[in-house]
Amino acid sequence: MIDLTVFVVLVVLGYVAGSLFEKRHFRSLEKREAAQLSQPIVTLEDVSYPEDQIESARLVSGSAVISVDYFKRLLASLRNIFGGKVKSYESLLDRARREALLRMKESAPDAMAIVNVRIETASIGRRANKKGVGCVEAMAYGTALTFRK
């Protein structure tokens, strides 16, 4: 009985707090993305800028570790029985990647462009007795170019 109560409390807490945090995070992501829109990021290696105008090039990176809430983990494990699209993990990875990209951009406010951007995802903190995603880390890195004025 106590076990069941704890379980229900965890699910409800996960659902309420989790969706609140997620909504807040998406709002902040949208706001910050709009503010950073003028700084282009590309996955190309060469953007054919005239070389004599480029002042410096340096490596920049940004990362974020995001965890999924209890309720969504439950949904995903149910999904594992029937198969199909796991929406709760889609939003998790979306959040992690966008946050990592934004942090990378924010770490180079003077850059005119960030080229050769790569995104890497790693699942960390997985426990041996529980399978599934504990939390994911997304990391974005690229070369920030600054131009001569």
Add this chain to the structure above:
Amino acid sequence: MIVTNIETIPGKRIVEHFGMVSGNTIRAKHIGRDIMASLKNIVGGELKGYTNLLQESRRQATSRMIKQAEELGANAVVNVRFSTSSIAQGAAELYVYGTAVRVETGGAAT
């Protein structure tokens, strides 16, 4: 030391290649962070402790790579890649590798 993840350094000419350099570090999280993380696992959201831990470890791996490049006499590392692997429960390896080169400082573009 100039570090980029593109093949060249814009505006500078590469005069010498030294081959691959790399740096790695393996980190385990400590118990305090683990407890906080398991609490955060209920409500979801960002695990700031882990983010900081991984950033710090990556910085250490990068500085090891740079040190190796300096020993070879290079002044830049190009085409840098990062990679992460979780080798054991609760520990992660962060690996960074690139090509050490020497560039002509202040040289005009070719």
